[in-house]
Amino acid sequence: MGERRFRECGAVWPSSYALLVLVASALAFSTPVWAADPATVRFALDFPNSNPEHYVISVESDGRAHYESSGKISADSDDRSTYQTDFTFSDATRAHIFDLAAQAHYFSGKVDSGNKKLAFTGAKKLSYKDGQRSTEAEYNFSPLAPVQQLTTLFENVGATLEFGHRLEYFHRYQKLALDDELKRMEDQARRGDLAELQAVKPVLQEIYDDGSVINVVRARARRIMDMQPTSAASK
Numbered sequence: 050m051g052e053r054r055f056r057e058c059g060a061v062w063p064s065s066y067a068l069l070v071l072v073a074s075a076l077a078f079s080t081p082v083w084a085a086d087p088a089t090v091r092f093a094l095d096f097p098n099s100n101p102e103h104y105v106i107s108v109e110s111d112g113r114a115h116y117e118s119s120g121k122i123s124a125d126s127d128d129r130s131t132y133q134t135d136f137t138f139s140d141a142t143r144a145h146i147f148d149l150a151a152q153a154h155y156f157s158g159k160v161d162s163g164n165k166k167l168a169f170t171g172a173k174k175l176s177y178k179d180g181q182r183s184t185e186a187e188y189n190f191s192p193l194a195p196v197q198q199l200t201t202l203f204e205n206v207g208a209t210l211e212f213g214h215r216l217e218y219f220h221r222y223q224k225l226a227l228d229d230e231l232k233r234m235e236d237q238a239r240r241g242d243l244a245e246l247q248a249v250k251p252v253l254q255e256i257y258d259d260g261s262v263i264n265v266v267r268a269r270a271r272r273i274m275d276m277q278p279t280s281a282a283s284k
Contacts (some may be wrong), residue, residue: 104207149198170190206244239276
């Protein structure tokens with residue numbers, strides 16, 4: 050009789066309510082492990098006597114990325130520096146990176162060609178890590194198309210970020226060097242040798258907004274900012 054009256058009032062019987070609480074609690078704590086442990090692809094290159102001599106790019110599955118490098122500030126300078134910056138990959142490039150990593154079996158097999166007669170182009174390492182696996186591969190040259198594409202992509206991103214590094218330095222200490230640097234950057238961007246230009250937009254914007262910089266340099270910085278990005282997947 051009491052149970053029937055309780056239900057007629059639109060309420061749930063206490064035993065049923067307790068069951069619902071238990072179910073809700075179980076769901077609240079059943080978040081998959083991978084949600085708190087995003088996948089990461091990492092590319093590292095060590096190439097003595099090049100510039101930079103060392104750099105690393107790591108990108109998480111949500112597009113957040115970190116870059117660090119060490120070497121001379123420019124080929125004409127003896128000044129050395131360590132540089133770090135955080136940025137976000139475009140959605141298209143982020144998706145392309147993780148698709149290529151999957152095609153390369155997450156770098157779990159043989160990646161290097163093993164051909165010792167090939168010219169040394171730097172010691173490279175690709176690694177992948179998520180909640181289920183942690184794999185890496187070192188190579189000089191790889192015959193695998195997905196690895197070749199990732200290498201080119203990361204090298205182009207690295208080139209973009211090093212332009213950003215030098216532009217920050219020149220803007221602060223050597224403004225007369227900005228014109229030549231931006232000319233080279235614009236030429237390489239038009240040839241398709243740079244990627245993810247939005248990663249260095251902040252320094253380009255600072256140069257454009259600086260009234261003490263000559264107008265031709267500011268205009269060049271504006272043109273580079275206005276360049277339409279090319280999807281990595283289309284290359």
